[in-house]
Amino acid sequence: MKRRQFLCGSITAAMMSSVLRAAEGKSTPRILLRSSWQTVNIGDIAHTPGVLAILERYLPEAEIYLWPSNVKNGVQELLLSRFPKLQIVQGAEALKSAFAQCDFLLHGSGPSLVAERDVRRWHEETGKPFGVYGITLPVQDSASTQATPGDVFARTIALLSEAEFVYFRDSVSMQLAKDRGCTCPVMEFGPDGAFGTDLRDDEKAIAFLQRHGLEEGKFMCCIPRLRYTPYWVIPEKKRERDEIKHARNEAMKQHDHAPHRKAIMELVRRTDLKVLVCPEDRTQMAVGKELLYDPLPDDVKARVVWRPDYWLTGEAISTYVRSAGLFGNEMHSPIMCIGNGVPAIVCRWSEQTSKGYMWRDIGLGDWLFDFDNEADVERLPSAVLEMAKNPEAAKEKAAKARQFVIQRQRESMEMLQRTV
Template identity: 65%
Template sequence: MTQSEIEKQSSTLDRRSFLSSSVTKGLAVGAIGTSGSLWRSLASAADGKTPKRVLLRSSWQTVNIGDIAHTPGVLSILREHLPDVEVTLWPSNVDNGVEALLRKEFPKLKIAKPRSEELKRAFRECDFLLHGSGASIVAERDLVRWREETGKPYGIYGITFPMKKSSATTARNEEAMARSVEVLSQARFVFFRDSKSLELAKSLGASAPVMEFGPDGAFACDLRDEPAADRFLEENQLEPQKFLCCIPRLRYTPYWTIKPNVKFDPVKHARNEAMKEHDHAQLREAIVRVVRETDHKVLVCPEDRTQMAVGKEMLIDRLPKDVLPRVVWRPNYWLTGEAVSVYTKSAGLFGNEMHSPIMCIGHGIPAIVCRFEEQTSKGYMWEDIGLGDWLFDLDSETDRNRIVPTVLQMANNLDAAKAKANKARQFVEKRQRETMAVLRKELASVS
């Protein structure tokens, strides 16, 4: 062997030795790191194992910041508790700028839209399908399709299971309910976002191996748009911690005003018209009392695209003139990041919606919820997380009479209100850890 060949071989051996040493050191560093994620990633690469892959079925629509929040919430929980899992999102809709928000916050996220090649690949490669939070088993047919086409397991995360209310098609409703119970029973786990849904599912015979309370994924939504929020606050002279947010809502969302494919519903419209004063009178009185009796302002803001008009008609236009200078009306819709950034700068929130309060509590911001009979049982999650005295039934005169005093108490004793909100947040986060432990176990059992 020539001297040149000897030197070349020596150089190659040195490089191999260096690389081996570097990997060993890297594994050691990862093993003692706080998160351990480096260790797990390197160990996985070293033993040649393919990371587990989850297909998240979520993102139902984008006209409501709460529906938007479900997806980043669940993605955040997965990122925190199962950092080595690869996630592909199977959305119904990510338009109106939502796809860009998700890709920015979750750069490794794969998105497999309906009827795409990416979705076909996800069906082949993903190990587990996770149905995200929603008002029901929103993608029930897709769970059946997944089971029939792949034979792989699925789980359901943070849903309401609503009883069918129509009596006109009882037989059809019973048949549909039976199918839903079967889909629940075929799941590896089902986490219900309110205990009444859990009780209903059990009473109907649903029998998944794990059926428990599991918080709505939106509690973990942490999308932010601080620049937009700061601009909005400055333009409207709203000081951090010196304003409350108020959200109006009609009994039925008038989707026919914002979705061209939704027909006008005269029955729902009539119910909205009949109840809108009843459902907003206490909110309006709370605004008046907050402005006159505290140093807080009030921001009237929307959760969906229909509520700017509702807030203008039912709140702003009916306030006394002396109150109006300290009330701000947001005339345009916003995306979840800006809304969360505003909520976290507020002193608290009250109103007739659900998911803005959820996002508030997820960040330790006090939030009062008003509900009515037309809604599903989701509002009762406030009782499940220890906030039952911040939940009001607008169809109960006793409850309605307690709304204004409770809002004033929240505004006047912010430290106590925040402590209460944080206690609820801690309980939610505990359940998030426990639910992810269940998913981790299921993924570990997948060959």
């Protein structure tokens, strides 16, 4: 589908929604979006503007209230510059007013039913409907190998059963909910909200690329990640080091980054592309330097750029869309890439829960690598090189996955339209 056709279809759907509401005598719908979990990760930031952009496209008549956990560090300004009508709910009185005014609570994408306590509060205090949009349903903590206590998980399933709909961002989570007895009337695959993110900061991105000699279409991005995010190195998190997770990180860090180093060397030596080593969260600049950039041979390092500082979502996407593709150990940068038609490879492991399987669900199983499987570890460099050497085929594959995502976005918003 061409961009013009897509926009026309979106406008038509939005106009029909407004006409139908007017004909039925319905007032303007007010939706309370529970999202914005943290700001130290551009993926967590992206959940919110992604869902907001999807709502804007399909329910333009709706008034959207955001109930955030954290919009500090420039994120509030970022959101309001893109969505000037957005009402951000902060403080007890503002929340009380939002509970009274809003018709529906939508829990945004995340690694679980992140705000379960708040959803339960909404349900019990207002009796108004709620829905869940694009979550993973984890059942086990890989650090302790202990399953989530049955009574706690059962409470989650019971609450999800009260929802108007639950969209799971991976089919493994959806099947788990069904197997555990969830009776929500609509349980379907629904892509992570971050696929919809359209933020841009072209000025910063272009300036950075020019400073480092990275030409549009002539570089690939690579993102490092440890098995567990070491939040204890981020001062504002104020966490003591988790020794079990730290030990796991240390044990696996070479295993999980050696394939990327090999891929970088293959790219530099066998193509005319450069490589940008960049972060998705605030801990990954150091990880990228230690495990990807510093160990490279000098002849390779000369055509590799290491980004030393964190960035926000707009600058990251403005960089990704100018690249030839992305590979690495993260999830949401690939999501933002595919959402914007950029080829992207995902590498996963059990500690990341089942979210990585969404790549298989959207038709990109060939670009999903399980680093708990040594065969996948071995074949990563050749897959990266194949993507680089056949850019048109890679873009076509990315575009096909993107169209599937857009279809599911439209269908899920049709469900929301009927509900509100």
